[in-house]
Amino acid sequence: MARKAPRSQEKIVDIEIVAKALAKAVSEGDFVNFCLLFHPASPAREDSPERFETDKYAYLLPDDALEADPRFRESLAVVRRVETRAYIAAELRANRPARLPSALLLPLADNALRLGKYTSAAQAYELLRIRGRMQDELFRQADAALDGHDIAGGVRGYVAATGLAYNYAAFPEPLPAVADFERRALMLHGNYPETPEDCIGLQETGALLRTALSYLLLDPAAAARLEPRPEDIRVAFLRELVAKRDPDWPAFAVRFREAVAMADEFGDRPAGEGAPEGESTGTLAAEIEQQLRADPTRIMAHLVGRELAHAEWWQYLKELAYKHPPAPLFVARQTVGDVEILAPRARPDSPVTRTLGLSWQAGLDA
Incomplete structure (x- = not known):
């Protein structure tokens, strides 16, 4: 009689590891890694064969230096909130595209903006439907800085505001506008x-x-x-x-x-x-x-x-x-x-x- 093949060990995901991975993405303003953690093949999902323990996903987890960073600890505290944690767990179990938690998207966008990661900030603000308002506020602050003869502050504000621009003509879906100076230079000298x-x-x-x-x-x-x-x-x-x-x-x-x-x-x-x-x-x-x-x-x-x-x-x-x-x-x-x-x-x-x-x-x- 043939022996039965042993059942594969059931995957158990440590929710604390998931929390730290999400907190890392939020504190670093990394929209791509944040979305990856909710992807169907994410190591954070129990029905996915991928695991955090493998070397290829080490970049998703914080190192000791980051864990000591105040912004990381602040992000981790938000992830650990009872309502946020429950929402994340439900989305990772759902058999459908995940609905990203707004409680984490907003601080992620703010951190991305602070770090100059304007593409990530634009995508997160766009999902929250506040990208246009953020641009208006940045322009207002930049103009106020220029009124006060703070040229550096004005430039920072204008660069940030224009960095949140979106290209609704992009294919196959709208995407953040990019600083394509090579193409623009060719147009200047056409x-x-x-x-x-x-x-x-x-x-x-x-x-x-x-x-x-x-x-x-x-x-x-x-x-x-x-x-x-x-x-x-x-x-x-x-x-x-x-x-x-x-x-x-x-x-x-x-x-x-x-x-x-x-x-x-x-x-x-x-x-x-x-x-x-x-x-x-x-x-x-x-x-x-x-x-x-x-x-x-x-x-x-x-x-x-x-x-x-x-x-x-x-x-x-x-x-x-x-x-x-x-x-x-x-x-x-x-x-x-x-x-x-x-x-x-x-x-x-x-x-x-x-x-x-x-x-x-x-x-x-x-």
């Missing part, structure tokens, strides 16, 4: 500049500020809120915003000034140099003499900080936008001989150029 005014960096200060703020805030409507403010406030706001988007901006500023000198070697002095703001001089189509054998692509390679093998101007532009999101505002497409490159373009006497450290004329850097 048309070849025919005149100096077509180059963003050579535009008069008001137009440059409008374009730069709209591009870096990822939201023209948010940039329009700043339009009534004095020019010096908007220039200071842009300086702080550039530092926020690109902590390594000073390194690019050095390479930009060096690239200007390299462009001079090709007889391609940046258009508008020495001209008063509002006037345009120079040309964007100055071609290198055929007898000069230097490679003009080294200019855009220097701007990026490395050479890309067999790359076109648009590939350098995407790399530049990835490494230094504000940089595409200060370059332009340039045909040199039969090669199209990216060349540095800015007015050395512009307040924007000076405050961002891009001016190559002595004594003009802010």
